Amino acid sequence: MLAGPVIDIAGSYFPGWIPSAVFGVVAAVVLYALLVKLGMARWIPLPGLFYLMAGASAAMLFWLLLFTDALG
Secondary structure, three states: OOOEEEEOOOOOOEEEEHHHHHHHHHHHHHHHHHHHOOHHHHHHHOHHHHHHHHHHHHHHHHHHHHHHHHHH
């Protein structure tokens, strides 16, 4: 018996946290690229913590939208 949300990708079952983590990493990289392009990346006081929390927030938001009925 599988516990927790499981999704089917190309016939293989994956735990739900895998696509959420990938989305979080991609979101943090996109945010970094956007801030570098705008010239604002150098103003971030603790960049490691900032991008870690941005990626974690994006991953949790993705989890909520994908696996819960958060929006109705």
